[in-house]
Amino acid sequence: MRADSPRTAVVIGCGTTGTSVALALTAAGVDVALIDEDPRATAEAVAIGAGAAWTARRPPADLVVVATPPSEVVDTLYSAQSRGLGNVYTDTAGTKEIVSAEAELRGCDLKGYVPGHPLAGPDAPGPDAADAGRFAGRPWVLCPYETTPDWALGTVAALVELCGADRLDLAPHVHDRIVAELSHGPHLVAAALSTRFADSSSAFLGLAGQGLRDAVRTAGGDPWLWSDVLAHNAGPVADVLERISDQLAGAAAILREGDDSAPLELALTLEEGRRGEAALRQAGDLRTTRDARTGRRV
Amino acid sequence: MRADSPRTAVVIGCGTTGTSVALALTAAGVDVALIDEDPRATAEAVAIGAGAAWTARRPPADLVVVATPPSEVVDTLYSAQSRGLGNVYTDTAGTKEIVSAEAELRGCDLKGYVPGHPLAGPDAPGPDAADAGRFAGRPWVLCPYETTPDWALGTVAALVELCGADRLDLAPHVHDRIVAELSHGPHLVAAALSTRFADSSSAFLGLAGQGLRDAVRTAGGDPWLWSDVLAHNAGPVADVLERISDQLAGAAAILREGDDSAPLELALTLEEGRRGEAALRQAGDLRTTRDARTGRRV
Numbered sequence: 001m002r003a004d005s006p007r008t009a010v011v012i013g014c015g016t017t018g019t020s021v022a023l024a025l026t027a028a029g030v031d032v033a034l035i036d037e038d039p040r041a042t043a044e045a046v047a048i049g050a051g052a053a054w055t056a057r058r059p060p061a062d063l064v065v066v067a068t069p070p071s072e073v074v075d076t077l078y079s080a081q082s083r084g085l086g087n088v089y090t091d092t093a094g095t096k097e098i099v100s101a102e103a104e105l106r107g108c109d110l111k112g113y114v115p116g117h118p119l120a121g122p123d124a125p126g127p128d129a130a131d132a133g134r135f136a137g138r139p140w141v142l143c144p145y146e147t148t149p150d151w152a153l154g155t156v157a158a159l160v161e162l163c164g165a166d167r168l169d170l171a172p173h174v175h176d177r178i179v180a181e182l183s184h185g186p187h188l189v190a191a192a193l194s195t196r197f198a199d200s201s202s203a204f205l206g207l208a209g210q211g212l213r214d215a216v217r218t219a220g221g222d223p224w225l226w227s228d229v230l231a232h233n234a235g236p237v238a239d240v241l242e243r244i245s246d247q248l249a250g251a252a253a254i255l256r257e258g259d260d261s262a263p264l265e266l267a268l269t270l271e272e273g274r275r276g277e278a279a280l281r282q283a284g285d286l287r288t289t290r291d292a293r294t295g296r297r298v
Numbered sequence: 299m300r301a302d303s304p305r306t307a308v309v310i311g312c313g314t315t316g317t318s319v320a321l322a323l324t325a326a327g328v329d330v331a332l333i334d335e336d337p338r339a340t341a342e343a344v345a346i347g348a349g350a351a352w353t354a355r356r357p358p359a360d361l362v363v364v365a366t367p368p369s370e371v372v373d374t375l376y377s378a379q380s381r382g383l384g385n386v387y388t389d390t391a392g393t394k395e396i397v398s399a400e401a402e403l404r405g406c407d408l409k410g411y412v413p414g415h416p417l418a419g420p421d422a423p424g425p426d427a428a429d430a431g432r433f434a435g436r437p438w439v440l441c442p443y444e445t446t447p448d449w450a451l452g453t454v455a456a457l458v459e460l461c462g463a464d465r466l467d468l469a470p471h472v473h474d475r476i477v478a479e480l481s482h483g484p485h486l487v488a489a490a491l492s493t494r495f496a497d498s499s500s501a502f503l504g505l506a507g508q509g510l511r512d513a514v515r516t517a518g519g520d521p522w523l524w525s526d527v528l529a530h531n532a533g534p535v536a537d538v539l540e541r542i543s544d545q546l547a548g549a550a551a552i553l554r555e556g557d558d559s560a561p562l563e564l565a566l567t568l569e570e571g572r573r574g575e576a577a578l579r580q581a582g583d584l585r586t587t588r589d590a591r592t593g594r595r596v
Contacts, residue, residue, distance in 0.1 A: 071561075119505060139505050168505075181494060182506045186513055188564075189491055191571025192545040193484055196538075198573040205581030207417060207437050207466075208480045213582050214512040215484055219575040223568035227561040234553040234560070240494075241553070245546035247490040252539040255532040262532070263369075263525040266486075270521035273489025275496040277517040283503030284511050 004154035005162065006030055006062035010054055010085050012076055014038075014045040015225075017092045017118065018067030019130035021163065022050035027132045028162040033058055048130065061086040063155055069225050070095045070232040074102040081109050088155040089113040094179060095232035096143045096172035104145075114156040115143040117175065118165055119183075136164035137287070143172045177236045184233050185240030187226060190219040302452035303460065304328055304360035308352055308383050310374055312336075312343040313523075315390045315416065316365030317428035319461065320348035325430045326460040331356055346428065359384040361453055367523050368393050368530040372400040379407050386453040387411040392477060393530035394441045394470035402443075412454040413441040415473065416463055417481075434462035435585070441470045475534045482531050483538030485524060488517040 007030060011022040014036040022032045022045060032051030036042040042053050064086035066076050070093040077089055089112055093099050100115045118140040140160045144153050160167045170178070194216040197205055230237050247269070254265050305328060309320040312334040320330045320343060330349030334340040340351050362384035364374050368391040375387055387410055391397050398413045416438040438458045442451050458465045468476070492514040495503055528535050545567070552563050 119507065138507075178502065178505060182502075182510055186491055186510050188549050188567075189487060189542075189546065190513055190575075191568050192542050192549070193487055193571075194574030194578060195545065195567065195570040196479060196541070196574060197578045198570045200574075200577060202577070202581040202584060204476065204480075205578050206585050207476060208578055208582065209417065209436075210582070211516040212480055212484050213578055214515060215488055216571070216575045216578060217512060218509040219568070219571040220579070221568075221572070223565045223572055224561075226568050227565035230553065230564055231561045234556055238550040238553040241546045241550040243494070244487075244490050245543045245550065247493065248487065248539045248543035248546070251486050251490070252536040252543065255528065255536040255539070258532055263522075263529045266528055267521045267525035269486075269493065270489050270517070270519075270524050272493040272496050273491075273514070273517040274519070274521055276492030276494060276498075277488075277514045279498060279500070280492060280495045280503050280506055280511055280514060281518070283500040284506065284508070286500060287504050 002154075002158050002161065004151065005158040006088075006155055008058075008061040009033070009063040009065060009159075010035060010058075010061045010080075011051065011065045011067060012036070012080060013067035014041040014050070015067060016129045016134075017120070018065065019045045019048070019050050020120070020132065020134035021065050021067060021092065021118075021159075023048070023130055023132035024135065024163040025159070026051050030162070033061065045130070050130065060084050062088065063159060064089045065159070066091040066093075069093070069228040070099055071228050073099050074106050074108065077103060077113060078106050078108050081112070087112060088152045090116045090142075090156045090159065092116060092118055093232070094183070094229045096141070096170075096175045098232050100143055100145070100172045110145050110147060111149055112152050114145075114148055114152055115172065116156060116160075117141045117143075117179075118160075118163070119179070133164065135160075138165050139168045140165035141168050141170050141175050143170060143175055176233050180233055180236030180240050184230055184237045185244070187218050187221065188230065188237065188241060189244060190216045194219045300452075300456050300459065302449065303456040304386075304453055306356075306359040307331070307361040307363060307457075308333060308356075308359045308378075309349065309363045309365060310334070310378060311365035312339040312348070313365060314427045314432075315418070316363065317343045317346070317348050318418070318430065318432040319363050319365060319390065319416075319457075321346070321428055321430035322433065322461040323457070324349050328460070331359065343428070348428065358382050360386065361457060362387045363457070364389040364391075367391070367526040368397055369526050371397050372404050372406065375401060375411060376404050376406050379410070385410060386450045388414045388440075388454045388457065390414060390416055391530070392481070392527045394439070394468075394473045396530050398441055398443070398470045408443050408445060409447055410450050412443075412446055412450055413470065414454060414458075415439045415441075415477075416458075416461070417477075431462070433458075436463050437466045438463035439466050439468050439473050441468060441473060474531050478531055478534030478538050482528055482535045483542070485516050485519065486528065486535065486539060487542060488514045492517045 010033045011018045012035045033054035034051045035054045073091045073093045118135045120134045308331045309316045310333045331352035332349045333352045371389045371391045416433045418432045
C-alpha cells in the first residue's frame with residue numbers, strides 16, 4: 001500500500017457508484033463510513049458490507065468521496081468541508097467543467113478537493129448493482145486544479161489505485177467532450193430509439209433481434225440521474241445530438257429522393273459507420289487483452 | 299416430416315442466409331444444390347457441407363430458395379423460373395413490398411412463388427457466419443399472394459419448419475414497416491453513431507464502455523448489402539429516421555436553451571425510453587423462456 005493511501009474514508013451517496021467505491025475501499029482494508037440522505041440507502045449499503053453508517057463522533061477522515069448526482073456535488077462538498085468531515089475530498093460526477101467551476105465560485109476549499117469521474121459502465125441504479133470490482137481495469141479521470149497540492153492529489157490517486165482503476169488526468173472541458181461523445185450523446189440516442197417501443201405489443205417487440213435489444217440497453221438507466229448529467233454537460237451533448245440528427249435527416253432525405261444513386265450514397269455512410277464500429281471494437285479488444293495480461297477484470 | 303416437405307432444393311446465393319438455409323436443409327436430409335455467381339462462394343459453402351454445386355443435369359427441385367440481396371431477387375427468380383429450376387420458389391430478402399410487386403410486374407409465375415424473410419440476427423457477411431441453427435426459434439415471415447395455392451404455401455411452410463423457425467404470415471407493407479422499426483432504422487442509427495469513431499485514436503476509443511460497443515455492433519454489417527435493403531424500404535425507413543432525428547434535435551434544443559426546466563423535460567423523454575427498453579427486453583425474455591421450454595435455440 002502506498003504511503004498516501006487513506007486509512008479512513010467517508011462515502012456520501014449510496015447509489016451504485018458510491019456503494020461500489022465503499023465496497024472496494026472496505027475490501028482494501030479502509031475503515032469506511034457511509035452517508036445518504038435516504039436512511040434506507042445507507043442501511044442497504046451497510047447490509048452488503050460496504051461500511052458502517054457515519055456518526056458525528058468520527059474524527060475527520062483521510063478521504064471523503066462525494067458520490068451524488070452532478071447537481072448536488074458542490075452543495076454536498078461545501079457542507080462536508082464546513083463540517084470538517086475529512087482532509088481530502090473528491091467526487092464521482094459524470095460531468096466535470098460545471099462542477100469544478102461551481103466549487104470554485106461557491107468558495108469550497110480547493111486545496112483539499114480533486115474532481116474525479118470513474119468511467120464504469122452504465123448499470124441499473126441503486127446499491128443492488130454495486131460491486132467492489134466495478135472500476136477494475138476501467139479509466140478513472142481526475143481533473144486537478146492548477147493549484148491542487150501533491151498531498152491531496154496523492155490521496156485521490158491512491159483511491160483510484162485501491163479501486164483497481166487506471167488514473168487519467170484531463171482538463172474538465174476535455175473530459176466533458178469525451179464523455180459527451182462516448183456516453184452522454186449515445187445515451188440519448190438509445191433513449192430516442194426506444195421511446196417508440198414504450199407502448200408496443202409484446203407480439204411486435206418479440207420480432208426484434210438481439211442487436212436491437214443491445215443497442216438500446218443503456219436507455220434502461222435512471223432517467224432522473226441521467227437528465228441531471230445531461231443538463232450539466234449541455235453544450236457538448238447538444239453538439240453530438242445535432243450532428244447525429246443531421247446525419248439521420250440526411251439519410252432520410254436520400255431515401256425520400258429515391259434516386260438511383262441512393263444505395264451508393266447510403267453505402268458511403270454505412271461504410272464509415274462500419275469502420276467506426278471496427279475501430280471501437282478493436283480499442284475495446286486491446287483494453288481487454290491488456291487487462292487479461294495484468295489479471296484485471298474488465 | 300410433413301407430406302409437403304421438399305426432398306430436393308436449390309439455394310441461389312451462398313451468403314450467410316443462403317448457406318445457413320442450405321445447412322439446415324441438408325441437416326434435415328434434403329438433397330441441396332448450391333448456386334452463386336461467385337464460384338468461390340459456392341465452393342466455400344460446399345466445403346462446409348451445405349450441399350453440392352448445382353449442375354444442369356439436375357431435374358427440377360421441389361423448392362428453390364433465392365437468397366440474394368433484395369435488388370437481385372426478381373431478376374434471379376424470373377431467370378430461375380424460366381430455366382425450370384424447381385416447382386416452388388421463395389426468397390429471403392429483408393424487404394417484401396417492392397420485391398412482391400416487382401415479381402408480379404416482371405411476369406414471374408406467382409402460383410409457384412411465396413415471398414419470405416427469415417428474421418435472424420445481424421451478423422458478419424459470408425458463409426463463415428453460416429449456421430444450420432441460425433433460424434431456430436426465430437420468426438420467419440411469409441407474404442403469400444391472395445392467389446398463392448396451398449401446395450406452394452405448404453412447401454415453403456415446410457422449409458420454415460425444417461429450419462426450426464416460427465412461421466408468421468404478414469402483408470408485405472406490414473412486414474416492411476415492422477422491419478423498418480426493429481431493424482432497418484436502428485441499423486442506420488447505429489451507423490450514424492459510429493461514423494464519428496472511424497478516424498479516432500484508440501486511446502480515445504479505449505475510454506468507451508461496453509454499452510457503446512453493444513449499441514453500435516450492428517453497424518458492422520456489410521455496407522453494400524444494407525444499402526440495398528434500406529433503399530428497398532425507403533419510405534418506412536425514412537419515417538423512422540425523421541422521427542428519431544426530430545427527437546434528437548428537440549433534445550439538443552432543450553440543452554441549448556439551458557432553462558431550469560431542462561432536466562425535467564429531458565427526464566420525460568428518458569423515462570419513455572426506459573419504458574421502451576424494458577418492454578423490448580421483456581418481450582425478448584418471453585421469447586427466450588418459451589424457447590427454453592420447447593428446447594429451441596435462440
